[in-house]
Amino acid sequence: xxxNIKFIQGxxxxxxxxxxxxxxxxxxxxxxxxTEIAEHLAKKLPQLNGxxxxxxxxxxxxxxxxxxxxxxxxxxxxxxxxxxxxMQEGLGYAIMAEIPCVIVDVQRGGPSTGLPTNVSQGDVFQxxxxxxxDHAIIAMTASNHQDLFEITVDAFNLAETYRTPVIxxxxxxxxxxxxxxxxxxxxELPLVExxxxxxxxxxxxxxxxxxxxxxxxxxDFGSIHRYNVTGLAHDMWGFPSNxxxxxxxxxxxxxxxxxxNVHEISRYKEYYMDDASIVxxxxxxxxxxxxxxxxxxxxxxxxxxxxxxxxxxxxxxxxIRNRCADARYIVVVEQNMGQLVHLVKMNxxxxxxxxxxxxxxGVFISPTDxxxxxxxxxxxxx
Amino acid sequence: MSIKQFIRERxxxxxxxxxxxxxxxxxxxxxxxxxxxxxxxxxxxxxGIGCSARxxxxxxxxxxxxxxxxxxxxxxxxxxxxxxxxxxxPMGDGDALAIGGNxxxxxxxxxxxxxxxxxxNRIYGMTGGQFSPLTGYGMKATTAxxxxxxxxxxxxxLSKAAGASYVARTTTYHVKQLTEMIKDAILHEGFSVxxxxxxxxxxxxxxxxxxxxxxxxxxxxxxxxxxxxxxxQENPDLIERGVFVQKELPEYCxxxxxxxxxxxxxx
Numbered sequence: 001x002x003x004n005i006k007f008i009q010g011x012x013x014x015x016x017x018x019x020x021x022x023x024x025x026x027x028x029x030x031x032x033x034x035t036e037i038a039e040h041l042a043k044k045l046p047q048l049n050g051x052x053x054x055x056x057x058x059x060x061x062x063x064x065x066x067x068x069x070x071x072x073x074x075x076x077x078x079x080x081x082x083x084x085x086x087m088q089e090g091l092g093y094a095i096m097a098e099i100p101c102v103i104v105d106v107q108r109g110g111p112s113t114g115l116p117t118n119v120s121q122g123d124v125f126q127x128x129x130x131x132x133x134d135h136a137i138i139a140m141t142a143s144n145h146q147d148l149f150e151i152t153v154d155a156f157n158l159a160e161t162y163r164t165p166v167i168x169x170x171x172x173x174x175x176x177x178x179x180x181x182x183x184x185x186x187x188e189l190p191l192v193e194x195x196x197x198x199x200x201x202x203x204x205x206x207x208x209x210x211x212x213x214x215x216x217x218x219x220d221f222g223s224i225h226r227y228n229v230t231g232l233a234h235d236m237w238g239f240p241s242n243x244x245x246x247x248x249x250x251x252x253x254x255x256x257x258x259x260x261n262v263h264e265i266s267r268y269k270e271y272y273m274d275d276a277s278i279v280x281x282x283x284x285x286x287x288x289x290x291x292x293x294x295x296x297x298x299x300x301x302x303x304x305x306x307x308x309x310x311x312x313x314x315x316x317x318x319x320i321r322n323r324c325a326d327a328r329y330i331v332v333v334e335q336n337m338g339q340l341v342h343l344v345k346m347n348x349x350x351x352x353x354x355x356x357x358x359x360x361x362g363v364f365i366s367p368t369d370x371x372x373x374x375x376x377x378x379x380x381x382x
Numbered sequence: 383m384s385i386k387q388f389i390r391e392r393x394x395x396x397x398x399x400x401x402x403x404x405x406x407x408x409x410x411x412x413x414x415x416x417x418x419x420x421x422x423x424x425x426x427x428x429x430g431i432g433c434s435a436r437x438x439x440x441x442x443x444x445x446x447x448x449x450x451x452x453x454x455x456x457x458x459x460x461x462x463x464x465x466x467x468x469x470x471x472p473m474g475d476g477d478a479l480a481i482g483g484n485x486x487x488x489x490x491x492x493x494x495x496x497x498x499x500x501x502x503n504r505i506y507g508m509t510g511g512q513f514s515p516l517t518g519y520g521m522k523a524t525t526a527x528x529x530x531x532x533x534x535x536x537x538x539x540l541s542k543a544a545g546a547s548y549v550a551r552t553t554t555y556h557v558k559q560l561t562e563m564i565k566d567a568i569l570h571e572g573f574s575v576x577x578x579x580x581x582x583x584x585x586x587x588x589x590x591x592x593x594x595x596x597x598x599x600x601x602x603x604x605x606x607x608x609x610x611x612x613x614x615q616e617n618p619d620l621i622e623r624g625v626f627v628q629k630e631l632p633e634y635c636x637x638x639x640x641x642x643x644x645x646x647x648x649x
Contacts, residue, residue, distance in 0.1 A: 025463055046642045051462050053638075056488040060455035063448065067428070067459025070446065071467075075459070093449055221426055221444040222464045228390075228439050230447035239393050239439060240447075 276305020
């Protein structure tokens with residue numbers, strides 16, 4: 001049996017996985033460290049009869065993606081922090097109008113232009129709260145190329161399932177690092193296709209009337225149902241409304257469809273958690289160093305465990321509450337001034353025992369950095 | 383063919399003030415579409431934010447009411463995905479040329495096949511009368527209470543320079559000409575711009591002592607002249623009406639399609 005094995009950058013893994021998931025429209029604007037995604041898709045999409053377009057900026061990119069998605073295509077854009085800031089307006093639109101799409105943010109140091117070629121995980125909160133107004137969001141991440149492939153496919157599946165934009169939070173290390181990846185065969189990973197309305201021509205189709213299970217069957221632009229799509233609060237026809245009952249119903253629908261399905265949306269991995277007294281919680285590239293420390297300490301008989309989060313938003317509250325109940329210490333390893341650590345503290349049984357291990361200087365956090373923090377916590381000095 | 387079939391009566395009454403020119407533009411646009419006999423399912427109307435942008439809600443096409451200034455970017459995604467659709471983008475002056483200026487010039491540069499109708503009432507009407515890039519030097523607005531010191535764009539010159547392959551201008555007074563221009567623009571394969579001077583008596587005319595809607599429309603008769611007329615030579619301040627550009631240039635979606643055909647040949 002031959003296997004399709006590649007040794008490629010994370011950005012290219014994202015490309016391979018998005019095509020596997022059915023991507024056929026990409027709009028983007030060049031920005032380090034995400035540019036390779038655009039470059040590879042510029043070559044591959046036309047070969048597959050798909051569409052690639054380089055837009056005039058990131059605002060236009062996400063808008064074009066939304067327009068393409070409405071015609072029934074799986075659509076994606078990719079960027080980094082500064083471009084992600086510009087995309088917040090369109091992201092909010094996609095949330096409000098319930099347009100499935102995937103937005104990749106290969107994180108670099110910020111704020112502002114920051115550190116274009118260096119790693120950071122500074123956009124975790126921006127992914128959730130970057131766009132204005134109350135809303136729920138799905139944000140995914142991965143720490144190695146094999147996982148990245150599956151998580152990218154997942155991102156497309158979740159976007160279609162919940163009719164919402166999904167953010168894939170990569171980082172500079174994962175994006176640029178080369179690593180072995182097995183490309184799954186067609187059919188090996190499940191794919192979610194768009195739920196289309198069964199209403200026939202002439203029947204009164206309500207594009208924004210959720211079914212009992214909260215899902216909204218779509219009708220493609222250009223096909224038999226003509227309806228209105230807007231970023232304004234809207235009724236079941238998609239027509240603007242400021243009727244309090246309608247607005248309230250819409251807001252609850254938009255937030256509940258994601259937050260009531262945290263269990264279905266949460267992806268994570270855990271290592272040695274059954275008897276762990278010290279738990280490392282990490283994600284993305286930081287989880288690589290955390291995992292290294294855990295494996296080494298286990299060999300020495302120390303009871304370290306680890307949870308690697310792959311779904312960051314909606315935050316898996318249940319996971320922290322249930323799996324960390326017996327932990328003596330929790331150490332959150334992330335490359336920012338402490339973002340996810342706040343969520344862990346809010347939900348851990350003993351917030352005073354939750355510590356941050358971080359780096360914010362653009363240098364990839366090393367196992368030594370984590371070991372030093374563990375020594376301090378354990379009262380053994382540095 | 384009656385234009386009533388294109389209206390979503392369920393969503394009326396509309397939000398426009400008495401005397402607003404935008405209803406005239408809507409009428410002309412629907413007359414143009416009716417005379418072309420395009421199926422309703424083949425039209426996508428994409429609009430941004432503002433009084434003009436509300437047009438999309440009232441018509442029975444595939445309608446996409448987007449973000450302020452971004453309509454052409456959304457429309458680009460729709461058109462590139464399904465090039466056989468007719469994409470029409472009604473825009474306001476601020477929507478098209480202030481917040482959306484970048485998208486406007488780049489859509490024109492690509493020569494992507496869509497029809498931008500710039501409904502120029504020289505003011506931000508929906509927010510109550512702030513100056514736009516087309517208000518003009520010396521005029522008054524709530525954010526220019528003494529006088530406006532911002533110089534205005536010339537929509538036609540800007541569109542020409544940016545590469546639009548069809549550029550026309552008229553007014554709500556010249557409604558037959560407007561209908562013909564919108565027809566031409568929809569049929570034209572490439573990026574088309576139709577600028578329509580459209581009166582806003584509530585927030586522009588009143589503040590600038592231009593009278594009501596009737597006086598403003600009459601002024602369109604006296605302040606404009608056909609392209610190249612003798613009157614223009616005698617009075618350079620007159621605004622020219624007519625088709626300024628109409629040329630065959632490679633269209634963006636066709637160009638992309640030809641790349642796909644070329645690279646996939648023989649594979």
